[in-house]
Amino acid sequence: MKIDSTQPLEYSTEQNRLNILGFWIFLGAEIMLFAxxxxxxxxYENRTGSGPGGADIFEITPVLIETILLLTSSFTIGLAIHxxxxxxxxxxxxxxxxxxxxxxxxxxxxxxxxxxxxxxGATLQTSAFTGILLTTLGTHGAHVMFxxxxxxxxxxxxxxxxxxxxxANKSFIFSLYWHFLDxxxxxxxSFIYLKGMM
Amino acid sequence: MEFFERFAIPHPSPMIYASMVAIGLVTIAIIxxxxxxKKWGYLWNEWLTxxxxxxxxxxxxxxxxxxxxxxxxxxxxxxxxxxVPENTFLDAQHYNEVFTTHGVVMxxxxxxxxxxxxxxxxxPLQIGARDVAFPRLNALxxxxxxAGAMLFNISFVIGGSPxxxxxxxxxxxxxxxxxxxxxxxxxxxxxxxxxGTLMSGINFITTIIKMRAPGMxxxxxxxxxxxxLITNIIIVxxxxxxxxxxxxGTFDRQFGTFFFASENGGMDMMWANLFWIxxxxxxxxxxxxxFGIYSQIIATFSERNLxxxxxxxxxxxAISLLxxxxxxxxxxxxxxxxxxNSIFSITTMAIAVPTGIKIFNWLLTMWxxxxxxxxxxxxxxxxxxxxxxxxxxxxxxxxxxxDYQYHNTMFLVAxxxxxxxxxxxxAMIAGLIYWWPKMFGFMLNEKIGKWAFWFIVVGFCFSFFPxxxxxxxxxxRRMYTYSEAxxxxxxxxxxxxxxxxxxxxxxxxxxxxxxSFRNAPRNIGDDPWNARSLEWATHNPVPxxxxxxxxxxxxxxxxxxxxxxxxxxxxxxxxxxxxxNNTGWPIIMAGLFFVFGFSFVFFIWAGVILSGLAILGCxxxxxxxxxxxxxxxxxxxxxxxxxxxxxxx
Ligand code: HEM
Ligand SMILES: [Cu+2]
Numbered sequence: 123m124k125i126d127s128t129q130p131l132e133y134s135t136e137q138n139r140l141n142i143l144g145f146w147i148f149l150g151a152e153i154m155l156f157a158x159x160x161x162x163x164x165x166y167e168n169r170t171g172s173g174p175g176g177a178d179i180f181e182i183t184p185v186l187i188e189t190i191l192l193l194t195s196s197f198t199i200g201l202a203i204h205x206x207x208x209x210x211x212x213x214x215x216x217x218x219x220x221x222x223x224x225x226x227x228x229x230x231x232x233x234x235x236x237x238x239x240x241x242x243g244a245t246l247q248t249s250a251f252t253g254i255l256l257t258t259l260g261t262h263g264a265h266v267m268f269x270x271x272x273x274x275x276x277x278x279x280x281x282x283x284x285x286x287x288x289x290a291n292k293s294f295i296f297s298l299y300w301h302f303l304d305x306x307x308x309x310x311x312s313f314i315y316l317k318g319m320m
Numbered sequence: 321m322e323f324f325e326r327f328a329i330p331h332p333s334p335m336i337y338a339s340m341v342a343i344g345l346v347t348i349a350i351i352x353x354x355x356x357x358k359k360w361g362y363l364w365n366e367w368l369t370x371x372x373x374x375x376x377x378x379x380x381x382x383x384x385x386x387x388x389x390x391x392x393x394x395x396x397x398x399x400x401x402x403x404v405p406e407n408t409f410l411d412a413q414h415y416n417e418v419f420t421t422h423g424v425v426m427x428x429x430x431x432x433x434x435x436x437x438x439x440x441x442x443x444p445l446q447i448g449a450r451d452v453a454f455p456r457l458n459a460l461x462x463x464x465x466x467a468g469a470m471l472f473n474i475s476f477v478i479g480g481s482p483x484x485x486x487x488x489x490x491x492x493x494x495x496x497x498x499x500x501x502x503x504x505x506x507x508x509x510x511x512x513x514x515x516g517t518l519m520s521g522i523n524f525i526t527t528i529i530k531m532r533a534p535g536m537x538x539x540x541x542x543x544x545x546x547x548x549l550i551t552n553i554i555i556v557x558x559x560x561x562x563x564x565x566x567x568x569g570t571f572d573r574q575f576g577t578f579f580f581a582s583e584n585g586g587m588d589m590m591w592a593n594l595f596w597i598x599x600x601x602x603x604x605x606x607x608x609x610x611f612g613i614y615s616q617i618i619a620t621f622s623e624r625n626l627x628x629x630x631x632x633x634x635x636x637x638a639i640s641l642l643x644x645x646x647x648x649x650x651x652x653x654x655x656x657x658x659x660x661n662s663i664f665s666i667t668t669m670a671i672a673v674p675t676g677i678k679i680f681n682w683l684l685t686m687w688x689x690x691x692x693x694x695x696x697x698x699x700x701x702x703x704x705x706x707x708x709x710x711x712x713x714x715x716x717x718x719x720x721x722x723d724y725q726y727h728n729t730m731f732l733v734a735x736x737x738x739x740x741x742x743x744x745x746x747a748m749i750a751g752l753i754y755w756w757p758k759m760f761g762f763m764l765n766e767k768i769g770k771w772a773f774w775f776i777v778v779g780f781c782f783s784f785f786p787x788x789x790x791x792x793x794x795x796x797r798r799m800y801t802y803s804e805a806x807x808x809x810x811x812x813x814x815x816x817x818x819x820x821x822x823x824x825x826x827x828x829x830x831x832x833x834x835x836s837f838r839n840a841p842r843n844i845g846d847d848p849w850n851a852r853s854l855e856w857a858t859h860n861p862v863p864x865x866x867x868x869x870x871x872x873x874x875x876x877x878x879x880x881x882x883x884x885x886x887x888x889x890x891x892x893x894x895x896x897x898x899x900x901n902n903t904g905w906p907i908i909m910a911g912l913f914f915v916f917g918f919s920f921v922f923f924i925w926a927g928v929i930l931s932g933l934a935i936l937g938c939x940x941x942x943x944x945x946x947x948x949x950x951x952x953x954x955x956x957x958x959x960x961x962x963x964x965x966x967x968x969x
Contacts, residue, residue, distance in 0.1 A: 150556055154560035155563060158563075166579075171583065250579055250585035253578055257567070275943040
């Protein structure tokens, strides 16, 4: 494998460069996936049938906590990649771990939120509106969950193998994924929660 | 016992029992055959675990041909049933199942697979690459497609086929009206193979952007590569919409949500919209690669550079953008205001403009060319007028007010078969014949090939042109029978006659493969068609590393200019070549996806959870696996090249 040392580690082999481009294209597909969910959400937003509407069930506190947790985790994964670039493996692992812990906390609060919806009578089977709300949030949450496991695997690999072109490449791609989930959350926050509560 | 009752067919008939027996016997025969000839090891090591784009391409094409025969059998059954008025060969329910599986099999499992198969084989060769960007992912794509196809195909013997049309409109597809598990099969089979397609899309875009031979700028790519690039971009943007639509459909049918219901806020038109936002781009996913194939073939057999290269590219880009802006033309009659219909009417007609430009470019390529009437060229020549007729009737359908007359009649059926058969199917046959020597090292017999061509072209015309007339007379599509008084009888009989000719044409192609395999000479050299692009600059059949030396390109007709102007394509000397290793994980994961889909179809939650966990386990294993591939040594390359009669240095 040819290693080009003028490039940052994550870009240093041909396969690494292919992986990163491929992942960007994958994110393009993910954008379409979420765009379809958002479009459907807007269509069903006021089609609440006999169930509650957004203003009836949204609670600002858990949503704000989730937002802060996820935004911070996006910041810390950025720091992790920065640490990786300057070859500080320990610092990188630290920030990586913080990111994952924040992600797990986010999921915890989201699960609490879902239980709340269940108790106020907003389930998948209540109306088209609650259905699409939970499907959209659930798709995002499932992505975060998937990311957590993936992140843990990468964490273990860096711990074992140190920073190699492969592990650096994986971490960088993971950070793209994580930022992407953050951006999607900002859309969810603004166009589902804020708009719904207004 | 109760557990097994769910697998019973809701609407059995002797034919279905007969096919159950046939499937059972064929499976046993295959297993016994492979064991008897001790081919399991060969099959596993050389094919099932391969990551070679060429072998994956061939597996796609073989599967597509199998699906062509499955879908073709459906088609013949439909034409047989409607050949005479008041026929009782199929009853209404069976007819519904047959037209549904025909559409799904042909679009998803035949046409898509054929196209992706050809792209797999040809694209890396045309850009002078060693493989695709992600060879393992490529294998996974294929096996997911295959798992989806198999899942779909067992539906008619286990639990019942889907019966709501390939468009699967709600409320018809809801549990109120489609009570069997058929539509669940539809959802999961398409979901699983759709994931595979999406990954192929990502793979090919990366490959084409990053792995072209030195000197091959974007505007020097062969036209098939351009068409593949644009097609795959459409795939990446269109398929996620289908993913979500199928997910919502699954939730409605299996978890009792109300997305496409008529109560509690649901909206059945939402499915139609999402389906066609994916569906219309899908028809261009099928046709653009076909355009690319015709461009290669017409230029080769006219012995001229493709006319209007830039305008070809620009019109494909225009088509790809417009293809996302026309979906409403599939339901002009379903309650929009005049303004909406007018806008989508105009965008639809606008697509005919770039399409027309391409038609003229092909004609002008042939103009003053030295045309060689080979079989692939015959298909390409027949494509031009026939496809144009299909395009013209498309523009007729695009007139929203007039569409109230044609919509969901046989006229529509005639339109889309008129664009898909001369457009897509002819291209696939022509491409297969054209690239056959590349794949297998011998040519298909031209004389038999031309017989098949005439059967297929004439058969096509007789099958589908009568439908334009009965459609205008008001014959609705998807009706299992009609009364004598309608007067549709004679033309329907003619259509059945045409379908028989088509079937005979395909049978002749199969015979041709057998005949040529036995009799065709193997010493055909590297460039039997006197072709123009890079894939013909290496040997037939292609060695596993594709090119002993990476080619360097100076023009869009790389090989032609090398031959005529004496460019040297291979300047470097031979070096060791890096290749990906084989891997069993893709087929294992796809098998798990099959179990997952099957369990979900039947609400077997234990199966869903176990296979789901196993899939995640595979991913985890893959994450930790280290696999840097292997190298082919210089000696080995030299030896192989010598066998082919010397290296292309
Ligand atoms: C000039 C280009 C074309 C135009 C203007 C056009 C227009 C239309 C319109 C307006 C409809 C809907 C009619 C109705 O439901 O009443 C339609 C249906 C359809 N077209 Fe085209 N079309 C064109 C090219 C193509 C091509 C190239 C393909 C495929 C390769 C294609 C495949 C189909 C299919 C599959 C359907 C409908 C299937 C169904 O409802 O089951 N069309 N077309
Ligand atoms: Cu369309």
